[in-house]
Amino acid sequence: MTAPDVFASHPPIADPFAVKPQARFLGSERVLWWLLARGAVLVALTLGIYRFWLATDTRRYLWSNTEIVGSSLEYTGTALELLIGFLIAIAVLVPVYGAFFIAALDLGLIGKLSGTLAFLLLLLFGQFAVYRARRYRLTRTLYRGVYCNQDGSGWLYALRAWGWWLVVVLSLGLLYPWAQASLERYKMRHTFYGDLQGHFDGRGGQLFLRGLTMWLVIMGPPIAGVAFSLIAVDWPALAIELQRGGDRLEKSSPAALAQLSAFTIAIGWSMIAAVVLYPAFQAVILRWWLSGIRLGALEVTSKLRTGPIYTTYLRFLGYVLLFILLLVVALLVGIGLGWAAGFSPTSKGGQAVASVVAVVVYVALILGCSTIYQVVVKRSLWRFGVESLVFTGLNALDAVKVKGRPSSAFGEGLADALNVGGL
Amino acid sequence: MPRTGSGVFFDGVTSARHDVMVELGPDALRVVASAGAVLAEWRYTELARLAAHEGVLRLGRVGNDVLARLEIRDGEFAAAINRAVPDLDRTDAAERRRRKSIVVLSMAAMASLVLLAVFGVPLLASQLTPFVPQIVERRLGEAVDTQVRSMLDKGRLGTRFECGTADAEKPGRAALDRLVAKLAASAGLQVPLAVAVVRRREPNAIALPGGHIYVFQGLVAKADSADELAGVLAHEVGHIAHRDGTRAVLQAAGLSLLFGMLLGDFVGGGAVVVAARTVLQSSYSRDVEAAADTYGVGLMAKIGGNPRALATMLSKIEPTEPALKILLDHPETKDRVDAINAAAPPGSSAALLDPADWAALKRICAAR
Numbered sequence: 001m002t003a004p005d006v007f008a009s010h011p012p013i014a015d016p017f018a019v020k021p022q023a024r025f026l027g028s029e030r031v032l033w034w035l036l037a038r039g040a041v042l043v044a045l046t047l048g049i050y051r052f053w054l055a056t057d058t059r060r061y062l063w064s065n066t067e068i069v070g071s072s073l074e075y076t077g078t079a080l081e082l083l084i085g086f087l088i089a090i091a092v093l094v095p096v097y098g099a100f101f102i103a104a105l106d107l108g109l110i111g112k113l114s115g116t117l118a119f120l121l122l123l124l125f126g127q128f129a130v131y132r133a134r135r136y137r138l139t140r141t142l143y144r145g146v147y148c149n150q151d152g153s154g155w156l157y158a159l160r161a162w163g164w165w166l167v168v169v170l171s172l173g174l175l176y177p178w179a180q181a182s183l184e185r186y187k188m189r190h191t192f193y194g195d196l197q198g199h200f201d202g203r204g205g206q207l208f209l210r211g212l213t214m215w216l217v218i219m220g221p222p223i224a225g226v227a228f229s230l231i232a233v234d235w236p237a238l239a240i241e242l243q244r245g246g247d248r249l250e251k252s253s254p255a256a257l258a259q260l261s262a263f264t265i266a267i268g269w270s271m272i273a274a275v276v277l278y279p280a281f282q283a284v285i286l287r288w289w290l291s292g293i294r295l296g297a298l299e300v301t302s303k304l305r306t307g308p309i310y311t312t313y314l315r316f317l318g319y320v321l322l323f324i325l326l327l328v329v330a331l332l333v334g335i336g337l338g339w340a341a342g343f344s345p346t347s348k349g350g351q352a353v354a355s356v357v358a359v360v361v362y363v364a365l366i367l368g369c370s371t372i373y374q375v376v377v378k379r380s381l382w383r384f385g386v387e388s389l390v391f392t393g394l395n396a397l398d399a400v401k402v403k404g405r406p407s408s409a410f411g412e413g414l415a416d417a418l419n420v421g422g423l
Numbered sequence: 424m425p426r427t428g429s430g431v432f433f434d435g436v437t438s439a440r441h442d443v444m445v446e447l448g449p450d451a452l453r454v455v456a457s458a459g460a461v462l463a464e465w466r467y468t469e470l471a472r473l474a475a476h477e478g479v480l481r482l483g484r485v486g487n488d489v490l491a492r493l494e495i496r497d498g499e500f501a502a503a504i505n506r507a508v509p510d511l512d513r514t515d516a517a518e519r520r521r522r523k524s525i526v527v528l529s530m531a532a533m534a535s536l537v538l539l540a541v542f543g544v545p546l547l548a549s550q551l552t553p554f555v556p557q558i559v560e561r562r563l564g565e566a567v568d569t570q571v572r573s574m575l576d577k578g579r580l581g582t583r584f585e586c587g588t589a590d591a592e593k594p595g596r597a598a599l600d601r602l603v604a605k606l607a608a609s610a611g612l613q614v615p616l617a618v619a620v621v622r623r624r625e626p627n628a629i630a631l632p633g634g635h636i637y638v639f640q641g642l643v644a645k646a647d648s649a650d651e652l653a654g655v656l657a658h659e660v661g662h663i664a665h666r667d668g669t670r671a672v673l674q675a676a677g678l679s680l681l682f683g684m685l686l687g688d689f690v691g692g693g694a695v696v697v698a699a700r701t702v703l704q705s706s707y708s709r710d711v712e713a714a715a716d717t718y719g720v721g722l723m724a725k726i727g728g729n730p731r732a733l734a735t736m737l738s739k740i741e742p743t744e745p746a747l748k749i750l751l752d753h754p755e756t757k758d759r760v761d762a763i764n765a766a767a768p769p770g771s772s773a774a775l776l777d778p779a780d781w782a783a784l785k786r787i788c789a790a791r
Contacts, residue, residue, distance in 0.1 A: 145433030
């Protein structure tokens, strides 16, 4: 990229790529507001069916407004494909759910384990769906007349992801960077732009070092608290006291009570710190991930800055509060009008009306917040991500040949039915 | 109006970028490379306008596996193409019409699903309930029992959830057993009745599939005679005789399937599913409660108790916390009381338990 002062003194005439940033995002926020707000109303009116069309529209907007060295991406998927993928997923999942429903009635070991088993199996299904949905999106991503592709096995990926998540949970998140690096390596190794194979160059160790401070700030106090109480508290005495009903807790083991309040404070600290640090975490992950992407000889570096991500989340918070305020005002006006019209909420019809209003308010709240999130957070993250990219070895993209064939949307449907859908 | 213009062409086989001239013929457009070679000739009828950012007209061919693309950035020439090919749908009018029909059809589909939920599911559940074997119903009951117990039992360590187990409570338990035996003998159920009084303050009682009845401590406290308690028990026996619990489970399963699976989870609408289920189920329950009331009146008359006692009990517990109405709840209490009094046969009755037994029963939760 050329320095900005050069850009100012020489108007772009000779080679457009020498002065323009290599990647640009061209979509205006206004267009997306309109698209998503209208879509949210239609999703509510059709009880969700419209979501396939809304998702397709949103992707089209994001893809076709993303320009990389002078050409924009194109999303070639259709809503009908998503709908069919969802129906196939339903056909597969209904018998599975049915089997678990029957198994839950069994009073023996199977019945007792069925809940856990269902949870673990659906977790596996979910990761499978994530991988296959990625494949669908890649094969519907066209750039310069050549589409992307993904091979590899969804089940192998799911098993990997499953094992890694277990490790991450057991390590209290410390091994998360290595899990991410390993999964991303698998995904990118099986990703192709035409016949150009991708790989992932990000290392778990790098991400670990960048995120370690955050982890210590968030997890440090509760872990220290637990460690300390393991030593300080007289556990047998506490157990006996709890058996008796716990009325004289402060007399018998004052240390335990002090520990309990200290622990509560530590947990509160953790939660607040997690919320405050979340945008910074997102920036670290995004920068690390983008900078690890390779396609053949093409290398990507991301210069994403953290400040704008914070602004984005603050803007999101502001809009959500404003929206809730509007909703409350509308509700109060509605109640006032109902009251003025002599409507009683305790009457027979009143209860029905009240429950309908409650459902409407709930749906409005959820869809409204989701719309605000997509416009403000998703779009900004996408935009900042795209605009932060710097490429080297771009001529790798010049002679790519088409390879592979479009995949079905089954993965997308499964992801949607299991509620693990991405975009 | 220009008949030629510049564009960028991608042939759909390699990613090479071709800067081209585009010529508009009478029924096709020709893509010509700078060296003069014709790269493509697309008939107007097979042209499609594809998603691109503002200021770019992106064209492709309909129904072709090779995804060749032609991009026009010259606004004037793009307008010329639009005039030459009116079907390109520059204003999205055709797409909007398609969307409108999709929305209308989806709303119709959803309306029929809602109708199915309101009328079809309860009907189906009622039709299927008689075919559920007793053994399945009892298993179901035990599964639900574990669930309900863990929901209701919020007791502290050391207190027992069920009353009537401590020595001081045993006479109460014996009295309750005598009362239940009278009801069971006349009811002639296919499943054994298992009644328990539990430590919950609300005046309430619930019946589960498979013969379990939980009477809350609060209800025993509010009852002023054995007949009032027996009236509520007879009502709950009605639920068991009608297999309402089993039907409710079938209904809940049907509704979860309908709303939870088919609609998917639109933006985390799990709570909507629960809300819809609660609203629908409470509307189902009105008839069910009325039927259990009628059964209860009949059963009380059969065992020689006071059939109107249930009505007395209902009017007593009515004004309490509205949040708990979900369980005992039910149609408008006044309507129910009137219906019970109308159905009750005239005449007086003897007390179902002698005063000593009743006094013992009142103390069934006496110990801590």
